[in-house]
Amino acid sequence: MMCQGEMLLKLASRIKEDLPFSSSVYNILLLHYRGHCNYYTFYQLRQHQDSHVVLYTSKSNKVGLYCKKDEVQLLEETLKTTPILDWSSNLFFFHINDYIVPIISKVALSISGRHIWSTPSTVFTFDASVDVKIKPRADVNVNLLGHTGVKVMYNSWDYNSSITEDEIQQQCLRLPAVGVYLNSETTGPANDSSAIDLDRIVRAPDENLPVSWVCMSTTGAMGLLGTQKEYLRKGFASMVAQTCTMLMVKEGYYPHVHVDEKNDPSIRLFSNLEGWKPSYLVSWVGLRSK
Incomplete structure (x- = not known):
């Protein structure tokens, strides 16, 4: 079912428990609840409203997915049956946690006969308990x-x-x-x-x-x-x-950045910044042509 208004805040509060792994969807939910953007439409499971399974889409076939590791079976069942996604189109999935990528691959192949491509990135996250003091400079x-x-x-x-x-x-x-x-x-x-x-x-x-x-x-x-x-x-x-x-x-x-595995300057930067550390992997995922 579609999530709007206070439902967005309630959902954000629930998946906040999963930080840092829910960092992107948590921030996006807050952005929409606060009215700072309206790019995505959010859905949660009507029959499992206490789950952390979230699907959000844009008009340009851009898709976000999130669930906890122990909910991947529930997510797979959802992806196989939801009318929201057209697996024959050029779906593009972003910020997908590494344990969800195989589910997308399995469902795409079974429904559309198409294989996926994926581009992995490391998510660096910031420890919000660290009070960083940024020193001014005269120049x-x-x-x-x-x-x-x-x-x-x-x-x-x-x-x-x-x-x-x-x-x-x-x-x-x-x-x-x-x-x-x-x-x-x-x-x-x-x-x-x-x-x-x-x-x-x-x-x-x-x-x-x-x-x-x-x-x-x-x-x-x-x-x-x-x-x-x-x-x-x-x-x-x-x-x-x-x-x-x-x-x-x-x-x-929740501050975080996605750094491509080949982006050595950014990897060095965030590896050395106070309060930051590499936390988990995500991928950008698309469907290949048959």
């Missing part, structure tokens, strides 16, 4: 992204065909989106004894250009992390990542 400011900052981030993203620039501009007005901006007017050394005050971070002027950026996306994870080439290895990616992390914690989200 830069840390701000919420302004219009130009969001535009730069969007244009540098390899997968921007999945969303319009206007959509991500609106998204970044509602969700944590952070940039590091050069501060040529500031003089003197940074105050190493202080920390960036999350309550006093302001939005950058729309025309200002960031040297590093990141945001929380409507897929629930932190992403789109980038730095201009001439400013690499200066610690700016760490600054934006940790600032965005603490803003997510402040707003009640």
Whole structure:
């Protein structure tokens, strides 16, 4: 049955018990409950309303699935019988926990005769009990992204065909989106004894250009992390990542990132950031043509 309104919050509260493994769907449920996005339609099982089985879909055949490890049989039965999914279409499953991927493969083959492809990623998660203090620097400011900052981030993203620039501009007005901006007017050394005050971070002027950026996306994870080439290895990616992390914690989200197994720079970054650790595996899954 479809979940709306308070049902989204109730479902989020239930699967919160499974963190970190439910991190993406937990955040997405909160985003929709709070009215910050409306990309997905959520479903839970009418006959098993206390289960943690969740299916959510978009108009573009993008599908999310979640269940606990001991519920995979229930999920398999659901996928075989639900009229919500058209297995003859180009379904695309995202952020799928590793123990669910074989179920998708089995059901796809039995119903449509099609094999799957999958791209695995490591999910790094943040321990919200860690109070990270982000030290300010004299040469830069840390701000919420302004219009130009969001535009730069969007244009540098390899997968921007999945969303319009206007959509991500609106998204970044509602969700944590952070940039590091050069501060040529500031003089003197940074105050190493202080920390960036999350309550006093302001939005950058729309025309200002960031040297590093990141945001929380409507897929629930932190992403789109980038730095201009001439400013690499200066610690700016760490600054934006940790600032965005603490803003997510402040707003009640569960910070996590999905890192491709071939993305060595991001693996090194999050392996060394305070409070972060690799937690579990997910995959992007699609159906091959016959």
